[in-house]
Amino acid sequence: MIGLEYGSQIESNRANGYVHLLHPTPELWTSAVPHRTQILYLPDISMISLKLNLKPGSVVVESGTGSGAFSHAILRSIANSGHLYTFEYHEQRAEKAKEEFRVHNLTDMVTVFHRDVCKEGFNLENVADAVFLDLPAPWEAIPSAVKALKKSIAGKICTFSPCIEQVQRTANALHDNSFFDIQTFECLVRDYDTLSLPLPDxxxxxxxxxxxxxxxxxxxxxxxxxxxxxxxxxxxxxxxxxxxxxxxxxxxxxxxxxxxxxxxxxxxxxxxxxxx
Structure with missing residues (x-):
C-alpha cells in the first residue's frame, strides 16, 4: 500500500474482500495509536474540544498524557499555530509519547513533561487558554492549573473522571478557586442500522x-x-x-x-x- 493514493482499493491478503486506504482522520488516529492506558473516544473528545473552544492557535495544558489519543486530537484542533503542554507522571509512557510525536512530525506543536502535577504543579504561569485534567485526583491540580491559565481571558478547565465522587470533589475545588458555570456531562452515543422490509405489491x-x-x-x-x-x-x-x-x-x-x-x-x- 506504500505509494498508493488515499481512497485506493486494495485486495486483502488475509481474507476474501478488499480494504480502502483512508486519510488519518481524528477518529482513525484514536483507534490506531497504541493503547497503553484507557483512552478517550470520539463522543468525549468531541464534547471536550467544543466546551474548551479549541481552535487553531490555542495553547492547551494537559495532564495525563497516557496513550496520547486525546493529545493527537488536541493537536489537530490547534494546528498549526497552537501549542500543547502535556504532562505524564509515568516516565516510560512520557518517553514513548515523545517518540510517537516525533514520528508523527508533531514535535513543533507539543512539549512533553515527566512530572506529577498533583505534587509538583505545572510550573507554568499565564500561558494557557484551556486546561484538561485526566487524573485520579484532579482537584489536587486545580490551584496549579489556575496559575497556568491566561489572566487576560476567561480560561476554561475540563476534568475527566469515571466516578461521581471524583466529580463532586473537583467541583468543590473549582468553586473554591472562583470558577463559575460549572457543568457535568455524560456523553452517550447510540448507533442505528437501517433495514429494508419486504412489502406487498x-x-x-x-x-x-x-x-x-x-x-x-x-x-x-x-x-x-x-x-x-x-x-x-x-x-x-x-x-x-x-x-x-x-x-x-x-x-x-x-x-x-x-x-x-x-x-x-x-x-x-x-x-x-x-x-x-
Missing part, C-alpha cells in the same frame, strides 16, 4: 388479493412477511370487499393471538419472580 392489493400478515420472530428484530392469494366469488369474479374484510380479520386475529401470547408470558414471568 400495491397492484396485488388493489386487485383484491388477500394479504396475510405473518409475524416472524428473530433475535432482535421482527419482520412482517406477506402472502397473497386471489379470492373469487361464485361467478368467478374477484370479490374486493370480501378480500379486504378477510385481510382485516386475519390481521386482527394475528394481533389478538400475539397479545394473548404476550400476556401469558408476562404472567409466567411474574409468577416465577414471586415464587422466588
Amino acid at each position: 400495491i397492484q396485488d392489493t388493489i386487485r383484491g388479493d388477500r394479504v396475510k400478515f405473518k409475524f416472524v420472530k428473530g433475535k432482535k428484530r421482527a419482520f412482517k412477511t406477506y402472502q397473497t392469494s386471489n379470492v373469487e366469488n361464485e361467478n368467478g369474479d374477484k370479490d374486493l370487499s370480501n378480500s379486504t374484510s378477510n385481510a382485516i380479520d386475519d390481521k386482527n386475529n394475528s394481533s389478538e393471538e400475539l397479545k394473548t401470547k404476550t400476556l401469558s408470558k408476562k404472567k409466567s414471568l411474574i409468577s416465577r419472580k414471586l415464587s422466588v
Whole structure:
C-alpha cells in the first residue's frame, strides 16, 4: 500500500474482500495509536474540544498524557499555530509519547513533561487558554492549573473522571478557586442500522388479493412477511370487499393471538419472580 493514493482499493491478503486506504482522520488516529492506558473516544473528545473552544492557535495544558489519543486530537484542533503542554507522571509512557510525536512530525506543536502535577504543579504561569485534567485526583491540580491559565481571558478547565465522587470533589475545588458555570456531562452515543422490509405489491392489493400478515420472530428484530392469494366469488369474479374484510380479520386475529401470547408470558414471568 506504500505509494498508493488515499481512497485506493486494495485486495486483502488475509481474507476474501478488499480494504480502502483512508486519510488519518481524528477518529482513525484514536483507534490506531497504541493503547497503553484507557483512552478517550470520539463522543468525549468531541464534547471536550467544543466546551474548551479549541481552535487553531490555542495553547492547551494537559495532564495525563497516557496513550496520547486525546493529545493527537488536541493537536489537530490547534494546528498549526497552537501549542500543547502535556504532562505524564509515568516516565516510560512520557518517553514513548515523545517518540510517537516525533514520528508523527508533531514535535513543533507539543512539549512533553515527566512530572506529577498533583505534587509538583505545572510550573507554568499565564500561558494557557484551556486546561484538561485526566487524573485520579484532579482537584489536587486545580490551584496549579489556575496559575497556568491566561489572566487576560476567561480560561476554561475540563476534568475527566469515571466516578461521581471524583466529580463532586473537583467541583468543590473549582468553586473554591472562583470558577463559575460549572457543568457535568455524560456523553452517550447510540448507533442505528437501517433495514429494508419486504412489502406487498400495491397492484396485488388493489386487485383484491388477500394479504396475510405473518409475524416472524428473530433475535432482535421482527419482520412482517406477506402472502397473497386471489379470492373469487361464485361467478368467478374477484370479490374486493370480501378480500379486504378477510385481510382485516386475519390481521386482527394475528394481533389478538400475539397479545394473548404476550400476556401469558408476562404472567409466567411474574409468577416465577414471586415464587422466588
